[in-house]
Amino acid sequence: MNLKLKNEELGRLSVEEFISSEKNTVTVVLDNVRSLNNVGSVFRTADAFLIEAIILCGVTGTPPNKEIEKTALGATATVKWTYASTTLEAIESLRNNGYALYAVEQANQSISLKNFKTDTEKIALIFGNEVYGVEQEIVSKCDGVIEIPQFGTKHSLNISVSVGIVLWEIIKDRL
Numbered sequence: 001m002n003l004k005l006k007n008e009e010l011g012r013l014s015v016e017e018f019i020s021s022e023k024n025t026v027t028v029v030l031d032n033v034r035s036l037n038n039v040g041s042v043f044r045t046a047d048a049f050l051i052e053a054i055i056l057c058g059v060t061g062t063p064p065n066k067e068i069e070k071t072a073l074g075a076t077a078t079v080k081w082t083y084a085s086t087t088l089e090a091i092e093s094l095r096n097n098g099y100a101l102y103a104v105e106q107a108n109q110s111i112s113l114k115n116f117k118t119d120t121e122k123i124a125l126i127f128g129n130e131v132y133g134v135e136q137e138i139v140s141k142c143d144g145v146i147e148i149p150q151f152g153t154k155h156s157l158n159i160s161v162s163v164g165i166v167l168w169e170i171i172k173d174r175l
Contacts, residue, residue, distance in 0.1 A: 018078045023052040024171055027094060029126040031087040031134050032058040033159060038130065040071030041160035047075035049171045054079055055094075055124075057087040071160075087138050091124065099124040101142040103134040104166055106155070110147035113169050125166060127159050 013021060028046055033039055039061050046054055056062050062083050063069070063076040084090035091101050100120040104127050126142065128134035139145060148157060148165055157165070 015074075015078055018047070018050075021050060023050050024174060025122045026051050026167065026170060027053045027055060027099065027122075027124045028163060028167075029055045029087060029090050029094070029124055030057060030060045030159075031126055031138060032129045032132075033060045033127070034130055035159075036061045036065055036067035037071050038158065038160045040068040040073075040075075042127075042163050043068065043072040043075035043079050043081070045160065045164045045167060046079045049167045051079065051167065054081040055084055055090045056081060057084045057090050087126065087135065088141070091126065091138060091141060094124045098122050100144075101126065103128070103139045103142045103145045104148070104162055105134045105139055105145050106147050107139060107145040110145040113146050113148050113166060116146050116169070117173075123170070125163075125170075127163055127166075130159055 026049075028042060028051060030039065030042060033042075033056075039056070042054060043063075045051075060083075061068055063072075063081070068076060084093070095101060099122045100118060101124050104125055125146070126134050126138055146166060148162060150157070
């Protein structure tokens with residue numbers, strides 16, 4: 001019979017252990033994400049997958065913020081983050097530091113997530129606004145566009161769900 005593990009059996013890292021641990025060289029960029037709950041969820045997911053950093057851009061809320069903390073559950077203290085006034089500024093800096101840039105969006109030449117592979121160790125994933133997605137100017141400056149296959153009538157996922165799906169698919173290949 002399967003028995004649920006107790007919290008003390010999960011092998012969780014302390015904040016100090018997390019901060020000093022080797023991270024996956026993936027940076028998440030949030031392009032004008034409005035929902036503070038979504039921002040907090042992204043922090044929590046980034047913590048779960050040992051993501052290197054999050055860059056919060058434009059109108060995206062920043063810690064400290066009690067609405068972000070509701071869903072982050074303390075991950076704002078573990079995951080490195082920075083703020084950039086524009087997403088363009090953020091991705092130019094990432095490119096200058098050797099990152100491959102991929103928007104997560106629906107586009108005419110997108111790569112299905114199930115087929116996405118990269119030899120690049122340092123990758124930045126850009127996720128967009130809840131209504132408008134990733135700005136076209138940003139999509140045009142990326143090395144590619146990753147699309148999550150969807151089969152229903154909506155063809156739209158909450159950004160925090162999208163972040164979880166994409167990060168798992170990329171990180172599982174690095175395990």
